[in-house]
Amino acid sequence: APCVSPLHPVASLAAERLATADLVAAAKWGTGSPIDDPAREQQVLDAVAAQAAQLGADPDEARRVFRDQIEANKIVQRGLFARWAAHPEQAPTTKPDLNVVRQTINRINTDLVRALADTTAERDTPACGPELATAVVEVHHEKHPDLLHTGALVRSLVSACRV
């Protein structure tokens, strides 16, 4: 069997979701659209709660974990906005369609709800913390994100362990 943390899929999907923050930030940059969109956040939370319930998982736990995913996503967006304001030459030159990016986010959300449901038992043991830390390091080495994204990845997983 490959030597990876049982929580690798969770950390990997959380990182994939965070990578979309770059596209979301690029879509909003220079448009006056706020980083925070409470109506969209509510849609995301309601959708993942319904999907979790359908899988026999705890919908409130799905809401908690995705509240953290959303906060982490906004950390990356704010970090990029600050970087682009300080270094305009690093600002994006193309503007993705936010609705298209959100379709990608919806797909990742569904996969992450399933990965969480599939790892309910692992996330319920005292080994969860160390396994989650291992998974974050694995994902960091695979995707070599910058400190902004890795810090946000850690933030996104604070509610992932159930004990």
Ligand SMILES: C=C(O[C@@H]1C=C(C(=O)O)C=C[C@H]1O)C(=O)O
């Ligand atoms: C990612 C976005 O930015 C923020 C983060 C969200 C998320 O992580 O799902 C949702 C709405 C916004 O508050 C977005 O607008 O789609």
